[in-house]
Each structure stands twice: as C-alpha cells, then as structure tokens.
Amino acid sequence: MRVLGVALMAILVVLTGATEVSAQPRILLSQEELPPAVVPSHVGESVRVRYSTLRTATATGESTGSIFLPRGEPPDGGWPVVAYAHGTVGVADQCAPSVAGFNYVELPAVEQWLAAGYAVAATDYAGIGTQGVNAYLDGPAAAANAVDIVLAAHEVYGEVLADRWIVTGLSQGGQAAYFAAHEATTRAPALDFRGAVAVAAPTHLEQLFPAAGPAVPALPTSGIVNYALLTLAGIDDQRPEVGIRRYLSPKGIELMELAKVTCSREIGRYLLVHPTSVGDLFAAPLWTEQFRDLFREMQQVPVDGFDRPLRVVHSLSDRSVPIPLTWAQLAEMRQHGVDAEYQQLTGEDHRESLMASMPESLEFAARVLSPR
Template structure:
C-alpha cells in the first residue's frame, strides 16, 4: 500500500509539474501573442451621431486604437476611424477600403478622430463606398492619433499606418471581415495610397490603389513649376496657391523633426516673417497656416506693387537645395516609387490643379507605366468656375469628380467586389 500511495503521490506531483510547465508555456505564448497584436481598443467617436446623421449608409463610426512601429523603430499607439455599412455582411465577410486622408496638419487637434468628418470625404467617397457595402478604415497616421510628431509626407510611415490599421481591424473584427483590402487617398493621401501599394506589393490580400492628385517631386514643384505657374494666375489665386505651398513646406519641416529632432526647419524659409509663420505648423492646422502666409504675402504685394507674387521671400532656394536633411527626405522618404508594382493603380488628376500640378503627376504616371505597372491616369480637365469651384478640375475636385461619375467606385468593385 505504501509503495502504491507513494507512486500515486509521485504521479500527481509529476502531473502537477507538467501542467504547471504547460501553463507557463501558455502564459508565455499569450504574452508573445499579445505583444504581436496591433489592436488596442475600440472607443466612441465624439462626432458619431452627427456623422451617422449625414451618412445614412453607415451603421456605426468608431475609433480604433492600435499599435505600430514608428519612424524611430519604436512601438507607438495611434488611431483610425472605422465605418461599418448598413448593408448586411456577405457570407465570407466585408471587404475593407483604407481611406488615406489629405493634408490636415501635424498637430493632434487636426486628426480625423478629433474632428467632425470632412465634408468632401463624407459626402462623396465615404457615402459611395458605404452604399456599396465596404467597411472603411481611415487612419489618422502616425503622430496624429498619438504621441510624437506626425512625419508628414513620409511614405514608409504612411504605409505602416495603413497596414497596421488593417492588421488591427482583422484582429478585432475577425470573421466580420473577408480579408481583402484596397487603398484610396487624395493629395497627401494620394501619395500615401501609392506608398501603401508599394509596401503591400507582396500582400496577397491587398488588391490595388486609387490616388487622387498624389504629392510627388516636391522639390521640382517648389523650385521650378510653382514659381512659373503662380505668376500666370490672377493675383488672389496666386497668393492662395503660394501660401498653400509654403504651408506644405512648413508641415514638411516640422514632420522631419519626428525623426531628426534637432532639424532647423526654419532655415529653409526666406524671411524672418516666413520663418515665424512656419512655426505655426507645430500647433495649428492647415487652414490657419495658409491664412497666416496669405496675409503676409498680401502685405508684401501692397508694399511692393511692382513685384510678382512669386518674388515673396517664402523659400530660401539655396538653403533648400543645399540642406542634406531636406534632400534625403525628398529622395528617400517622400517620392512614390516608379518600380513595377503588381497591383492595379488608378490615378486621378485635375488638369488645372495648382497644388499638385498636372505635369508632375503626368511624369509620375509615365514612369510607372514604363516600369510595367498596370496604371491608369484619369484626367479631369474641366476648368473650375466661380459657381463650381471645387468639383471638376481643382486640387480636391478631381477625386470628387471621379466619385460623381462613378469611376472611382467602379475601379474598386472591378478589383475587389464587395460581395
């Protein structure tokens, strides 16, 4: 009996040790799995009721918080808006469209999750996609939805912001999502959408990109195309265009400090006042920065009645050309790839766009096409008018026109049917 009892006791002891070891392994695996997860939480969106009131095709609008690697290689938390349609879920789950937003600013208060829905996005792209039955994931981007500066126009960061948002959505919503996804964006978001296509090129679940007026060749725009084009515009339009370009430059400078904290971005501006206004990019959104530059350019024109708008000392050309940090940003981080992509690309460009000139996008398209990428360029060539200043030809109007015609949604449906 004693031997039997001892043997039984030993059996229980060994079993207990084995189970304990298994539990330790499970705990370790759970910790590892948790560490690898991107999803953090789903929280309420302050403006959900207002958004749902305008978007009759949406059943919910939530804020999804998730983790991603930042430009310094550290794991950070950011956020995205997630829109579910009212259309019943397909048997195999909803398809996802990532909306990459255009320039808003780099301050946290400018983030989509902190503001009401942009009217153009809400009334056109979001409305049309939700009506077809797509889920929309709209990232704030790194630094806008969380700690740190937003690396404005930094393609690897924009792409990771989207990829990890999709990863988090798949983790949390599970079988509600089928797995396939595409990207759509305008301006900064157009550039981001092309960047997403580059970085998701080997992702079988990624099906293609729409890019409206994608930012590219920033140095060529600032130093060559813009100065010549600005002086062909009516003075008020010239001032507005130059003020907008200078605001983009200020946001770029502040964005670079996200990974080069000591970068003296003010040095690329040409006057004391232009340098001072550039610092607004740290705390204000695009509209406020543009307005400050407009007022200073207007003062310059009044004080120098024979001067051209392009002669306003906004950019120090030599400093811009010779700054190694700026040049690295232009060549390594901000230019969409022209290497062959194996995903279909649809570029929409207004012929009379003064922010991203048509000739710049045409050159990008030509390079992508020559590399073998399946890319289409949709040109919107109707001149904007006072009665219809947005749709048909202006910077933001091109993607709206493609929405109105149904061509944007048709491209999405063709490459990723909603059902």
C-alpha cells in the same frame, strides 16, 4: 484565423527580438466609441482605434483612426475593406478626422464607399492625435499607417470583414496610397490586397523640396506655403538631428510653430491676410546632400514593384498639385511595366477631383475586389 495569425506574428517578433522596422508587430492598442458628430451616414457600427505602426520611414510609433461598417448584414465572406487615407487637414491633434470628422471635401466620398457596401478603415496618420507632430508627406510612414489600420480593423471586426481590400486617398492621401500599394502585400501578407486609387497625388517632391531656399520666387500654385510649413514642422519634430531651424528665417520658424498647433484651414486663412512666399520661410537653401537624401527617403514615390492594379486620377485644372508631376509618374511607371489606369479630368480643381472621379473609382473597386 486572421486575427490569430497576426497575434502569433507579434509574439514571434517579441520572442525573437527582431528589430527590423518592417517586421514590427501591428497590434490594436485600444478602441473607444466615436462621437456621433464625426460618424458619417450609412454607418452600422463604428469605432476609434489606436494602433502600432510607423512614426516615420525609419521609426515606429502609434496612430489613431476610424473604422466604419456599412449598415445591414454583411455579405457572404464579409465586407471588403477600403483603407481611406485623408488629404491635408493639418498636423495638430484637433485636426484628426477621428476627432473633428471628415471635412466637406472627403465626407461624401467616405459615405459613398459605405453606401456601396465597403467597410472603411481611415487612418488619422501618426502624430495627428498621437504624440508628436505628423511626419507630413513621409510616404513610407503614411503607407504603414494606412495598411496597419486594416490589420487593426480585422482585430476589431474580423468576423464580418473579408480579407479583400484596397487603399485610396486624395492629395496627401493619394501619395500615401502609392506608397501603401507598393508595400501592402508584404506588410500585411495575411490579407488579400487588390489595388489602389490615387487621386491628385503629389509625386517627385523629392526633386522639388531640396530646391527650397530664400531665393525661391513667389509661385502661383495655391497652398504651397501651407504644404511647406507642414513638411518643415514634421521634420523639425521627428528628425531634429537634421537641424532644420538653422535654415529657416525668423518668420519661417514662427509660421512653422503655428502650423504645429493649427489646422490647415486656419493656416490658409492666416496666409491670406499675411501673404508669404516659400522664399520668406528660409534663411539658407536646402540644397545639401543631407536634405536631398532625406527627401528621397520620405517622398520618392516608387515607379516599380507594384504587384496590384493602380488607378490614378488628376485634373488639368489642379492648381495645388501640378498635373505634370503625375504625367512624369505615369511615364516612369509604364516604363517599368506597372499596371496603371489613368483618368484625366479637365475642369475640376484639386478638391473637386475626388467626387468627380468617384463613379469610375467605385467601378474599379467592384472589379478588383470581386471574389475570385
């Protein structure tokens, strides 16, 4: 019945000619076997899927991703689903987890979710493994990618999946989890969304990125040039009308083009050998109304309108995403009455936050995903 409901909704949209982005059908386009080398442990069945979703906050497109079932027989009612949104790996097609596998940071977490008895639906994000360049840190698009792969999972494995599901992610994936949590119950009403876990998630970027320009001093925050290049690459490819190249230095354009075809680990190594500051990327500041509006559309994480519990994790030792951004997010959400629990780590860095918080995240999942 779940799959039938999704199919009927898709047919209705086509017949009525509906054009609103939020009403577009989310349908499975294709499925294929995953290479054994990219399949985590504790997996019974797995599949790589291509599915319809959002390309940017305002445009439709396609994404790929992986769906994993735990080993053994499903419990009564089926396996609950964890939508996993990965952290920054780069925007080139070869960086997609369904192609390259999960990296050493995230693979243990995916395996723990499977070992705990959850099916995992892991988006690659539109543009990583599909046409064009990923609209990096475009929260509404990443949210749709994370929600819609759960719908695709039900088209493939609906007979053994429960309606109940949550979304989680690290860093870029944590931002996606915030946005997905805000949209999940309306974007996938046939399913039973129960909550979200956002680990080391960047927020308030819409207040930071417009300040970029040639006068920005070198910052001690590791990885910020990498993040900036990926963001610029997505804007250049997916939003050519804003003319981002006019604001970039020759070096900025060169490195942006490199970011489009290189995974983050390789970009990071290149930047270690060729030190670059954010200011080096620009010939003119982005402080214009056009860019302020663009970054609000892409990156302004909601602070209200959440209808399911949130779990937020961040570490005092995180040098990639400064923890004051999360403090501000929590304060604003709590002012709006959002049900958000918070785990503050101390000695773990950005990457280590994921596994350090897994015991509590598994407890949260068991609590919110229990049958009612």
